[in-house]
Amino acid sequence: MSLELRDVSRTFDGKTAVNNINFSANPGEIIGLLGTSGCGKSTLLRAISGLDRGYDGEIAINGTTTKAVHEKVGFIFQEPRLFPWLTVLENVTFGLKGDKQDMTARAIEYLESVGLKGSEKLYPKQLSGGMAQRVAIARALVTSPEILLLDEPFSALDAFTKMQLQDLLLDVWKTHQSTIVLVTHDIDETTYLCDRIIILRGQPGEIDKEIEISEARNLERGSEKAAFYKKEILDSLDLNKQSSRI
Numbered sequence: 001m002s003l004e005l006r007d008v009s010r011t012f013d014g015k016t017a018v019n020n021i022n023f024s025a026n027p028g029e030i031i032g033l034l035g036t037s038g039c040g041k042s043t044l045l046r047a048i049s050g051l052d053r054g055y056d057g058e059i060a061i062n063g064t065t066t067k068a069v070h071e072k073v074g075f076i077f078q079e080p081r082l083f084p085w086l087t088v089l090e091n092v093t094f095g096l097k098g099d100k101q102d103m104t105a106r107a108i109e110y111l112e113s114v115g116l117k118g119s120e121k122l123y124p125k126q127l128s129g130g131m132a133q134r135v136a137i138a139r140a141l142v143t144s145p146e147i148l149l150l151d152e153p154f155s156a157l158d159a160f161t162k163m164q165l166q167d168l169l170l171d172v173w174k175t176h177q178s179t180i181v182l183v184t185h186d187i188d189e190t191t192y193l194c195d196r197i198i199i200l201r202g203q204p205g206e207i208d209k210e211i212e213i214s215e216a217r218n219l220e221r222g223s224e225k226a227a228f229y230k231k232e233i234l235d236s237l238d239l240n241k242q243s244s245r246i
């Protein structure tokens with residue numbers, strides 16, 4: 001599904017958090033939203049998800065303007081937000097409509113696809129951080145979202161688990177081809193995963209730059225080309241003071 005934001009602004013108690021945001025995502029594209037703390041990244045995701053309707057401007061999903069929570073939009077947060085009293089399997093099937101047996105089979109299939117086969121009966125307190133976030137990914141995917149909104153989904157994880165889950169996300173993306181909007185502070189994550197990176201700056205946050213990764217998902221971690229994009233991003237965020245001193 002495509003996604004388009006037209007002149008989206010959000011004001012809280014007279015203070016503008018994001019101003020005049022315009023961008024679009026084609027079906028199956030992975031868009032990164034990058035910017036320093038407080039520039040309104042999560043505010044934009046909440047508006048796209050329909051959880052917050054207090055914005056100005058328009059958000060169109062597949063060409064249709066909507067302010068409702070769209071059934072084809074899934075959300076993954078920084079913390080897994082699992083119900084502690086439910087098992088892994090019950091967390092994934094929670095709220096699903098339809099035949100219980102079918103839903104259970106579907107949830108098991110998704111748990112398997114995120115590497116959690118055999119963990120269905122565990123409770124959240126028995127899981128590592130990475131396992132819990134895998135459950136959150138399975139729970140988001142089981143509804144077959146066509147637009148997936150990720151708000152710093154891996155930032156609470158150690159570096160190795162983070163890389164494993166980035167690869168897992170790419171695996172599931174290859175199968176489902178969801179359109180993804182990824183909010184992150186991790187520049188390497190954006191160059192590794194995204195087709196385009198939208199850089200927000202300021203308070204209120206505005207789009208400063210859009211960087212297209214022409215070799216999207218063909219940039220190895222640590223490669224020269226990935227470093228080239230990283231420098232471009234750091235420069236545009238004014239986080240490369242050394243280079244301006246030379």
Ligand SMILES: Nc1ncnc2c1ncn2[C@@H]1O[C@H](COP(=O)(O)OP(=O)(O)OP(=O)(O)O)[C@@H](O)[C@H]1O
Pocket residue numbers: 012013017035036037038039040041042043044
């Ligand atoms: N519900 C709210 N009520 C009042 N102000 C809010 C609300 N939500 C966000 N804001 C304000 O909007 C601005 C943008 O916040 P937001 O959380 O979207 O930024 P962010 O870029 O996601 O930050 P971070 O990277 O630190 O998560 C901040 O000044 C924040 O205080």
